[in-house]
Amino acid sequence: MTEALRIPTAAVSVWEQAGIGIPTKYWAYEPYTPNDTEVWASSGCCNGECTCLGEYDGVDSTDNCSVALYRGNSNWTQNPRTVDGYDYQAVLSHEFGHCLGLDHEDDVDALMNSGYDGHPDGIDNRFLRKDDMLGVRSVQGHASWSLYWRNPGDSSWNSSFNGSSLWASGSPGVAYGGGFNGWNLIGFQSSSGLDWVTTIGKAGPTPSSWTNVCGIWHDNTWQTSRDGVAVGRDVGGTNYMAVAYLYKTNGYIRAVRNLYPVAGGCGSFALMNQLTDTDFITRRRPALTYNANNSRLTMAWIDYHTGLIKISTNSSTNNSTWVSGGGQYYNTSEYTDAPVGIVCGYWSPTASTKCFIAFPRLEGDHYLRLCRLTPYSNGGFSKDWCSNSSYAISNVPPSIRIANDNTVEIMVPYFSTGSSAPIRKYTYTESGGWSQYSSYGSTKVGMAIGGGVEIKVGN
Numbered sequence: 150m151t152e153a154l155r156i157p158t159a160a161v162s163v164w165e166q167a168g169i170g171i172p173t174k175y176w177a178y179e180p181y182t183p184n185d186t187e188v189w190a191s192s193g194c195c196n197g198e199c200t201c202l203g204e205y206d207g208v209d210s211t212d213n214c215s216v217a218l219y220r221g222n223s224n225w226t227q228n229p230r231t232v233d234g235y236d237y238q239a240v241l242s243h244e245f246g247h248c249l250g251l252d253h254e255d256d257v258d259a260l261m262n263s264g265y266d267g268h269p270d271g272i273d274n275r276f277l278r279k280d281d282m283l284g285v286r287s288v289q290g291h292a293s294w295s296l297y298w299r300n301p302g303d304s305s306w307n308s309s310f311n312g313s314s315l316w317a318s319g320s321p322g323v324a325y326g327g328g329f330n331g332w333n334l335i336g337f338q339s340s341s342g343l344d345w346v347t348t349i350g351k352a353g354p355t356p357s358s359w360t361n362v363c364g365i366w367h368d369n370t371w372q373t374s375r376d377g378v379a380v381g382r383d384v385g386g387t388n389y390m391a392v393a394y395l396y397k398t399n400g401y402i403r404a405v406r407n408l409y410p411v412a413g414g415c416g417s418f419a420l421m422n423q424l425t426d427t428d429f430i431t432r433r434r435p436a437l438t439y440n441a442n443n444s445r446l447t448m449a450w451i452d453y454h455t456g457l458i459k460i461s462t463n464s465s466t467n468n469s470t471w472v473s474g475g476g477q478y479y480n481t482s483e484y485t486d487a488p489v490g491i492v493c494g495y496w497s498p499t500a501s502t503k504c505f506i507a508f509p510r511l512e513g514d515h516y517l518r519l520c521r522l523t524p525y526s527n528g529g530f531s532k533d534w535c536s537n538s539s540y541a542i543s544n545v546p547p548s549i550r551i552a553n554d555n556t557v558e559i560m561v562p563y564f565s566t567g568s569s570a571p572i573r574k575y576t577y578t579e580s581g582g583w584s585q586y587s588s589y590g591s592t593k594v595g596m597a598i599g600g601g602v603e604i605k606v607g608n
């Protein structure tokens with residue numbers, strides 16, 4: 150995929166966060182085909198008005214959607230953090246909203262506002278807001294993807310758990326809980342009529358023995374983001390798990406600790422403090438991991454209007470408070486427009502515990518970026534280095550784990566033709582740098598890798 154196609158691909162795929170399935174005819178292909186979305190650039194101005202950035206040209210006889218960007222007197226950029234620039238991707242996401250059937254909304258904050266919300270919050274133009282999610286769901290309906298599983302190393306996916314197919318949306322989560330005799334805890338958001346449920350289940354030692362532990366938090370249609378669920382081991386040891394997800398479409402993170410499977414339920418789970426402070430509002434699914442070295446649950450998320458990646462841990466003495474060193478969170482000084490993946494574990498090249506975050510760069514190349522961080526016993530962090538891979542990815546959190554104490558494994562779907570998304574596996578070692586494995590499998594939404602099972606939501 151050329152860089153020119155990565156931008157519109159990322160721009161349209163952000164709408165999947167609302168839980169819709171984007172019809173194939175709205176994807177852009179290369180080369181263009183008669184029945185897809187066509188994006189073209191014009192040197193003039195639209196309708197004689199040179200403040201106009203882009204225009205949706207509707208459905209004509211040859212293309213299912215046609216979008217124009219006007220180069221007239223605008224300062225276009227591929228980096229939404231550029232001061233005084235107009236972001237290609239954000240404007241395209243807005244125009245694709247028209248393709249998907251949405252009109253302008255100027256009464257509330259929305260991607261579908263008719264005006265471009267300038268800097269310093271320019272990156273916010275790439276994220277859906279509550280009104281955008283509700284609108285596109287009402288027009289397009291919701292998608293129900295199959296939930297698949299496989300054992301690590303397998304090349305093919307199994308489409309049913311315990312003989313029954315499960316339907317889901319967003320990026321699933323999985324974590325290995327050794328205390329469950331080799332079982333894994335998985336989380337996903339599923340459809341039940343108009344309601345959406347964050348479902349927690351256990352799967353394993355072979356996932357064919359899937360057990361539904363609990364369907365928690367029936368949220369009204371407007372409340373739950375369909376961006377998926379993060380799952381991690383918890384502070385209490387191998388018996389306990391934690392989950393986090395976007396609780397409401399206005400960006401609050403809900404995190405739940407002390408989950409453990411018992412007959413007919415999730416045990417006496419505990420809510421983390423509701424993260425209503427603006428520092429903890431996000432636009433995309435958060436990520437969870439467990440640092441066994443300092444016994445802390447660790448969460449990464451994207452700041453809701455700057456794209457800044459933040460990290461925090463729960464206090465080992467206060468089960469419901471997010472802390473990091475001397476403050477509430479650690480500022481990574483890294484930016485992204487898509488969900489981040491995180492893992493902490495023993496790293497033999499430094500003979501110490503390290504944390505890794507992986508995420509797509511927000512610039513037009515959308516390279517996969519990996520950063521190594523040092524976690525401290527007080528919950529704080531420092532950043533050691535970051536490294537970019539050479540390949541484009543988009544829209545869902547990379548699944549990341551440490552293998553053999555010295556290799557970071559990252560698996561991500563990537564969009565190669567505009568609509569299909571094979572899964573790529575990347576590895577990183579301190580001595581050898583990046584390697585890329587052959588792609589295999591396919592997904593439209595996301596995947597997660599745990600210690601004993603890999604799961605994906607998609608097709």
Ligand SMILES: [Zn+2]
Nearest residue numbers: 243247253263
């Ligand atoms: Zn518009």
